Amino acid sequence: MQNPLAFVMAIAYISAAIAVFNGFLTTIGQARIACAALEGIARQPEARGPLTTSMIISLAFAETGGIYGLVIALIVLFPNPILNQFYMYLV
Amino acid sequence: MNFDVRNLGVINIGPIEIWITESIVVAWAIMALLIVFAIIVRVKLRNFKDIPTGFQNFVEIIVEAFEGLVIRSAGPKLAWIGGWFFTVFAFLMLSNMSGLILFIRPPTADWPVPLGLALITFLLIHFAGIRYRGWDYIKSFFEPIFIFFPVNVLGEISKPIALSFRLFGNVLGGMILVSLVYGLAPMVVQLFLPPVLHLYFDVFAGTLQAFIFTVLSLTFVGVAATHSSET
Numbered sequence: 001m002q003n004p005l006a007f008v009m010a011i012a013y014i015s016a017a018i019a020v021f022n023g024f025l026t027t028i029g030q031a032r033i034a035c036a037a038l039e040g041i042a043r044q045p046e047a048r049g050p051l052t053t054s055m056i057i058s059l060a061f062a063e064t065g066g067i068y069g070l071v072i073a074l075i076v077l078f079p080n081p082i083l084n085q086f087y088m089y090l091v
Numbered sequence: 092m093n094f095d096v097r098n099l100g101v102i103n104i105g106p107i108e109i110w111i112t113e114s115i116v117v118a119w120a121i122m123a124l125l126i127v128f129a130i131i132v133r134v135k136l137r138n139f140k141d142i143p144t145g146f147q148n149f150v151e152i153i154v155e156a157f158e159g160l161v162i163r164s165a166g167p168k169l170a171w172i173g174g175w176f177f178t179v180f181a182f183l184m185l186s187n188m189s190g191l192i193l194f195i196r197p198p199t200a201d202w203p204v205p206l207g208l209a210l211i212t213f214l215l216i217h218f219a220g221i222r223y224r225g226w227d228y229i230k231s232f233f234e235p236i237f238i239f240f241p242v243n244v245l246g247e248i249s250k251p252i253a254l255s256f257r258l259f260g261n262v263l264g265g266m267i268l269v270s271l272v273y274g275l276a277p278m279v280v281q282l283f284l285p286p287v288l289h290l291y292f293d294v295f296a297g298t299l300q301a302f303i304f305t306v307l308s309l310t311f312v313g314v315a316a317t318h319s320s321e322t
Binding site for chain 1: 094095163164253256257259260261263264267299302303306307310
């Protein structure tokens with residue numbers, strides 16, 4: 001290993017990619033919510049208004065997990081607490 | 092590329108440093124804009140007419156639409172809360188859209204701003220719960236049995252954090268994506284891609300997230316104020 005700093009940076013970028021990857025499951029969950037809402041609207045077109053509002057709220061709830069992943073990825077990339085902690089040993 | 096919040100100046104009060112960041116300045120500018128608009132509306136509508144015309148029509152449409160939303164999601168007895176949440180909605184919508192102006196970072200892309208608004212929601216939840224349900228509300232923390240108390244408290248604490256992170260993550264993600272396109276994309280791409288991204292992230296997602304923040308807060312307050320037997 002030539003440069004330990006580069007190693008820590010590489011690990012940070014890989015962990016950011018893994019953190020963002022949980023958007024995969026979030027998308028599947030949101031697709032299921034939208035699917036169920038569409039089925040409800042198709043069965044009962046006059047209930048479109050309340051169903052749309054409930055769908056948007058449920059979508060926001062399901063989105064929380066993906067947003068957490070995004071925030072963790074941003075923390076790992078920009079402020080990077082781990083890198084700051086080990087900086088004095090590395091350089 | 093630097094995504095830090097710019098610091099414009101420091102005020103020293105004794106040992107305490109108060110940082111005047113870009114978010115504070117932009118947020119106050121938006122608040123000033125809203126206050127000026129409110130004063131204009133107040134002056135123009137000094138005497139309300141029974142049959143509305145022109146400008147009064149416009150104002151009444153907005154207020155009635157929002158009041159309907161409050162009554163539908165929080166219940167009719169909480170209609171007085173609508174004034175505060177309409178202010179929050181207008182502020183959040185304008186601050187999410189302020190990314191449209193060049194070199195301005197939306198104040199909601201700085202975590203303390205959404206966290207402050209979410210903490211006010213947190214206070215409102217418990218105020219409404221205790222005011223409308225009294226002991227029944229405090230007892231609901233010990234349900235189904237008293238061992239669940241820490242779990243219920245954790246659930247309550249996670250509400251404002253989740254609420255603020257949802258708004259913050261959406262706005263910050265959009266801002267970073269747009270500034271990456273501005274900084275890294277070749278000149279040909281920059282001619283037509285940024286307007287589309289601005290339209291989606293600032294106008295569409297910004298309005299949607301402001302709406303979701305308001306409706307979720309209203310729902311939380313409404314759920315806390317309703318007896319489990321009523322519904």
